Amino acid sequence: MIAPQGAEQILIHNLAVWVDSIESFYCHLSDCKSSAEFGEVTNTTSYKCDKIRCSCIPERMLCGKDGSIDLTDFLDQAIRGPGGFECGQTNGGAHDCAFEEPEMDKLIRSLIGDSSILLDCRSGECLHETQVPGYTRPVKQINTPLIAGVIAICALFVVGIIIATWILSRRKLRYGAVRLDDSDDEATKLMAEHKPATLYFENVSYQLNGRTILSGIQGICHPGEVTAIMGASGAGKTTFLDIMARKNKRGSVEGEFLVNGEKVSSSEYKKVVGFVDQEDTMLPTLTVHETILNSALLRLPRDMSRAVKEQRVLEVEKELGIHHIRDSLIGSEEGKGRGISGGEKRRVGIACELVTSPSILFLDEPTSGLDAFNAYNVIECLVTLAKNYQRTVIFTIHQPRSNIVALFDQLVLLAQGKAVFSGPFAQCQSYFDSIGYECPPGFNIADYLVDLTMHAGRRACADDGNIVADRSSVGPSSTKAVKSIASISGNSIGDESAGETSTSSRPRNFRTDSIRLRQERELFTRRRQTADTAASSDVGAEDAGNFKLQVNPSNAIPSQLGEDPHDLPPAAMSGTDLDLMTYAFTQSGIAENVRREIQQAAAAAAEVNSSNSNGYSPDGPNINVGAVGRGFTRIGYWSQFLILSQRTWKNLYRDPMLMLTHYAIAIILAVFSGYLFYGLTDDIAGFQNRLGLFFFLLALFGFSTLTSLNVFSAERLLFLRERANGYYAPITYFTAKVLFDIIPLRIIPPILMGSIIYPMTGLVPDSAHFFRFMLVLVLFNLAAASICLLVGILCKNGGVANLIGSLVMLFSLLFAGFLLNHDATPASALWLQTLSIFHYGFESLIVNEVVELTLIDKQYGLDITVPGAAILSSFGFDNGALWADIRNLGIFALTFIFLAYMAMHFLLVERR
Incomplete structure (x- = not known):
C-alpha cells in the first residue's frame, strides 16, 4: 500500500515467519499506523502497531518439531507489543526491512546476535484476512442475556408509558383561586379600553x-342589543x-x-370582533377551562x-354559567365519554371569543x-352579555321558539339574498x-x-273578500300554543271534506296535495287591505303612505277551477311576492330611518375626524383605526x-391508543x-435472509407512517377556524404538531x-454498524412520514389521502x-429510482451489513468464499x-416537511 508522504492510516496486519518454506x-x-x-x-515505509499477539503452529520448526526449540510459551506470554515493521528501498533496488518488538528483539540478540528480525523483501502481496495462513473463521455467538435484557427494557418502557398516561388521564384537574396583586389593574385596563361599537352596513x-x-342589504346593529338574521x-x-365579520x-x-x-381596516x-x-x-x-384558557x-x-x-x-x-363544569372534558360522540x-x-x-x-x-x-331549553339558555346568555357589557351581538337563527323571539332587539329578514325587513323587531309584525x-x-x-320567505318566489296574488272579512278582526300574532295549520280559515278542511262520500273518485294523494296548497295559500297570500285594518296598523300613517301597492285581482274564475274547491284562485300578473316585499321595504319609513341614521353617523364621524386627523391609518384615506378604540401586541412565536x-x-396522552399501538406493534413484530x-449465517442463505429482513422492516415502517395522514386531518377545521380568528401563526402550530408526531x-x-432485532438476528456485532443501522431506520421513517404528512394536507378527503x-x-x-x-x-426508467426512499433505505442497510462480510457458498463439498461486496455489485x-x-x-x-408547511401555510386558509 502506498500512502501520501506523511499520511497515517489505521490498519490491521499479520506477520508469518517461515523456515525452509514452511x-x-x-x-x-x-492498532497499526502506516506512514511513508x-x-x-x-x-521508507513504516508500520507501527500497539498490540501484537503471536502463536506457534504445533510440530513446526521453532515450535518443538523433532526436539527443536519450542517458542510456544514465549510467544503466547511474552510478546505483547508494541512492534514495528520498516522497509527502505534504495536506488539500487535493495529492500532492507526489519521487524522490531522488545521481547522478540531480546530473543534474537541472544540466539543470533542481530538487533531484530532482519529481512530482505523482494516482493509483496495484499491478502484478505481469511487467506492468511492460520486464519480460522470465528464462530458467531448470539448474546442471549443481551437479547433478554433489551426486550425487558423495551417492555418496561412501554409499561411505564401506559402507567404514566393512565395516571395523567385519571388525574383530577382542579384549578384554585387566582391571586392577584392589589396594584394589578391589567384586567381593568383591558375592559376600560373596550369601546362600544355600532355597526352600519348599506347596499x-x-x-x-x-x-x-x-x-342591496342595509341595517344597523347597536351595542347593548342583539340582532337576529x-x-x-x-x-x-x-x-x-361571514361578510359582516x-x-x-x-x-x-x-x-x-x-x-x-367610520371605515375601519x-x-x-x-381585533375587536369575535366569531x-x-x-x-x-x-x-x-x-372546559383548558379550552378557554388556551384562547386567553x-x-x-x-x-x-x-x-x-x-x-x-x-x-x-x-x-x-359554565363555571361548574370547568373541570369536565369537552368530549365527543366518538370518544369514550x-x-x-x-x-x-x-x-x-362563545367563552373562547369573550x-x-x-x-x-x-x-x-x-x-x-340544541333542544328548546338549551337553545333558550344560549340566547339568554347572549342577551345578558349585550345588555350588561354593551356588546353588539349578531347571530343567524332558524325558526326560534316564541320565548327566544321575544328576546330579539333587531331583525334582518332575508329572502333569496334580499332584505325584506331590517329594523327593530318590535315593528316587524305591524309592518x-x-x-x-x-x-x-x-x-x-x-x-x-x-315560511313566508320560503314562498316568496311565488307570483303575488290577492285573496277573496271572504278571507278579507275573516282577517279584518285579526289582531297581533300570538306566541302562545300553536293551532293546527289546517284549521286557520273559518271552516277546517276536515269539516269541509266530511260530507264527501268514501267512494269519491278523487285520488287520495291529490287530496293531500290540495290540502298543502290550501294551507300555503291561506297563510302566505297577501291580504287586501280594508279601511279598518289600515287604520289599526301600528306602523302609522306615515309609513303606510310610503307604499301603495296596486293589485288587480281577477273575479272571473275559470269553470274548471270553480268545480274544485281545493284549487287556488288564478294568480295575479304583477310579479312575485319577493318583488313586492322587497319594494315595499325599500319604500317604507323603517328603511328610510335606517338610511338617515347611517348618513348622520357618517357625517358626525367625519366632523370629529376633521378636527383631529391623528387617528387615520396608512391603509387608506378614509380608514380610521380609532373607531374601534384599541389594539395590542399578542404573544411571540416561542410562547x-x-x-x-x-x-x-x-391531547396525545389523554388519547394514547395510537402511540401505544405503535410501541406494542414495534416490540411484538421485533420479537x-x-x-x-x-x-443469520454468513452464507448465501443468510444473505437472502438479510435481504428479506431489511425489506420487511422498511415495508413495515413505510406503511405504518400512513397514520401521518391524520396528523392534520382530525384538526383541519380547528386549525382553519383558529387561524382565521387570529389565535397563532401557522408556523408555531405546524412545529408543535410535527414535533409531537415525530418524537413519539x-x-x-x-x-x-431495531434494538431487539439487531442482537437476535446476529447482524454485524459492533457499535459502528449498529448505530448506522438505527440511523437509517429513523431517517427512513421520518422521510416516509413527511411524504404522508404532505399528502394528508393536500387531500381533504381521508379516503383519497389513504389511496394516494x-x-x-x-x-x-x-x-x-x-x-x-x-x-x-x-x-429510461432508472431516474425513477432516485425518487424512491425505499431504494436509499434498502441499499444503505444492506451495504452497511454485507459489504465487509465474506460469504461461504458450499457447492459439491467445497467451501467457496465470496466477498459480500461482489454479491452486492451483482445485485446492482x-x-x-x-x-x-x-x-x-x-x-x-x-x-x-418544508413542502408540507408551505402547503399548510398557503392552502389551508379559510375561504367561505
Whole structure:
C-alpha cells in the first residue's frame, strides 16, 4: 500500500515467519499506523502497531518439531507489543526491512546476535484476512442475556408509558383561586379600553361565479342589543354573517361597512370582533377551562400576566354559567365519554371569543342542534352579555321558539339574498300586517316569517273578500300554543271534506296535495287591505303612505277551477311576492330611518375626524383605526409554540391508543422477526435472509407512517377556524404538531424495534454498524412520514389521502432494488429510482451489513468464499453509497416537511 508522504492510516496486519518454506509461527498486529517518506535516494515505509499477539503452529520448526526449540510459551506470554515493521528501498533496488518488538528483539540478540528480525523483501502481496495462513473463521455467538435484557427494557418502557398516561388521564384537574396583586389593574385596563361599537352596513351585495347571492342589504346593529338574521334555508344568512365579520370569501363583495360611523381596516376590525361557528371544533381531550384558557393565553396582550388572563377566564366562565363544569372534558360522540352537552359546548365556544372582550360578537346558528331549553339558555346568555357589557351581538337563527323571539332587539329578514325587513323587531309584525302579510292568530311570528320567505318566489296574488272579512278582526300574532295549520280559515278542511262520500273518485294523494296548497295559500297570500285594518296598523300613517301597492285581482274564475274547491284562485300578473316585499321595504319609513341614521353617523364621524386627523391609518384615506378604540401586541412565536405544545401533549396522552399501538406493534413484530431470522449465517442463505429482513422492516415502517395522514386531518377545521380568528401563526402550530408526531411515533418505534432485532438476528456485532443501522431506520421513517404528512394536507378527503399515500409507498417500494434489479431496469426508467426512499433505505442497510462480510457458498463439498461486496455489485447496489444514501434520506425528510408547511401555510386558509 502506498500512502501520501506523511499520511497515517489505521490498519490491521499479520506477520508469518517461515523456515525452509514452511510456516513456523504467525503474529497478529492491531492498532497499526502506516506512514511513508519519499527522499531523493531512499523511500521508507513504516508500520507501527500497539498490540501484537503471536502463536506457534504445533510440530513446526521453532515450535518443538523433532526436539527443536519450542517458542510456544514465549510467544503466547511474552510478546505483547508494541512492534514495528520498516522497509527502505534504495536506488539500487535493495529492500532492507526489519521487524522490531522488545521481547522478540531480546530473543534474537541472544540466539543470533542481530538487533531484530532482519529481512530482505523482494516482493509483496495484499491478502484478505481469511487467506492468511492460520486464519480460522470465528464462530458467531448470539448474546442471549443481551437479547433478554433489551426486550425487558423495551417492555418496561412501554409499561411505564401506559402507567404514566393512565395516571395523567385519571388525574383530577382542579384549578384554585387566582391571586392577584392589589396594584394589578391589567384586567381593568383591558375592559376600560373596550369601546362600544355600532355597526352600519348599506347596499351589501355578493356575487359568486356570476350569480348574485346577496343584493342591496342595509341595517344597523347597536351595542347593548342583539340582532337576529333570519330567513329560509338558502336565503343567504350565513353568507351575510361571514361578510359582516369580514371572512375570506371566494366571491366579490360590495357595500359600505362603518363602525361608529367610520371605515375601519380589516386588520383593526378583526381585533375587536369575535366569531363563533355553527360547528363545535374544540379538542375533545381538553377540559372546559383548558379550552378557554388556551384562547386567553394565545390572544390576550403580551404584557398581561398569566394570573390576570386566568382571572379573565374565570370571569367569563361565571358570566356564561359554565363555571361548574370547568373541570369536565369537552368530549365527543366518538370518544369514550360523551363529555358536556351540546348547549354547554356552544357556551364554551362563545367563552373562547369573550375572553378577548370583543366589541362585536358574531355567531352562526348558535342554537343549531340544541333542544328548546338549551337553545333558550344560549340566547339568554347572549342577551345578558349585550345588555350588561354593551356588546353588539349578531347571530343567524332558524325558526326560534316564541320565548327566544321575544328576546330579539333587531331583525334582518332575508329572502333569496334580499332584505325584506331590517329594523327593530318590535315593528316587524305591524309592518307585515300593513303590507298585507298578516300572521295568523296562535302562530309564532318567527315561524310565519321564515315560511313566508320560503314562498316568496311565488307570483303575488290577492285573496277573496271572504278571507278579507275573516282577517279584518285579526289582531297581533300570538306566541302562545300553536293551532293546527289546517284549521286557520273559518271552516277546517276536515269539516269541509266530511260530507264527501268514501267512494269519491278523487285520488287520495291529490287530496293531500290540495290540502298543502290550501294551507300555503291561506297563510302566505297577501291580504287586501280594508279601511279598518289600515287604520289599526301600528306602523302609522306615515309609513303606510310610503307604499301603495296596486293589485288587480281577477273575479272571473275559470269553470274548471270553480268545480274544485281545493284549487287556488288564478294568480295575479304583477310579479312575485319577493318583488313586492322587497319594494315595499325599500319604500317604507323603517328603511328610510335606517338610511338617515347611517348618513348622520357618517357625517358626525367625519366632523370629529376633521378636527383631529391623528387617528387615520396608512391603509387608506378614509380608514380610521380609532373607531374601534384599541389594539395590542399578542404573544411571540416561542410562547405560542410552548402553549400549543402543551395542548398537543395533553391531547396525545389523554388519547394514547395510537402511540401505544405503535410501541406494542414495534416490540411484538421485533420479537417475531427476531425469531424468524434468528442467528443469520454468513452464507448465501443468510444473505437472502438479510435481504428479506431489511425489506420487511422498511415495508413495515413505510406503511405504518400512513397514520401521518391524520396528523392534520382530525384538526383541519380547528386549525382553519383558529387561524382565521387570529389565535397563532401557522408556523408555531405546524412545529408543535410535527414535533409531537415525530418524537413519539417516528423515532421511538424504530429504536425499540431495531434494538431487539439487531442482537437476535446476529447482524454485524459492533457499535459502528449498529448505530448506522438505527440511523437509517429513523431517517427512513421520518422521510416516509413527511411524504404522508404532505399528502394528508393536500387531500381533504381521508379516503383519497389513504389511496394516494398507499400508491406512493408502493411505487417507492418497487424501485427499492429487491423486486427489480438495477441492471435489468430500462435505462429510461432508472431516474425513477432516485425518487424512491425505499431504494436509499434498502441499499444503505444492506451495504452497511454485507459489504465487509465474506460469504461461504458450499457447492459439491467445497467451501467457496465470496466477498459480500461482489454479491452486492451483482445485485446492482453501490458499495460506496452508504453515506450518500443516508444523506438523501435526510434531504427527503427535510424537503417534504418544508413542502408540507408551505402547503399548510398557503392552502389551508379559510375561504367561505
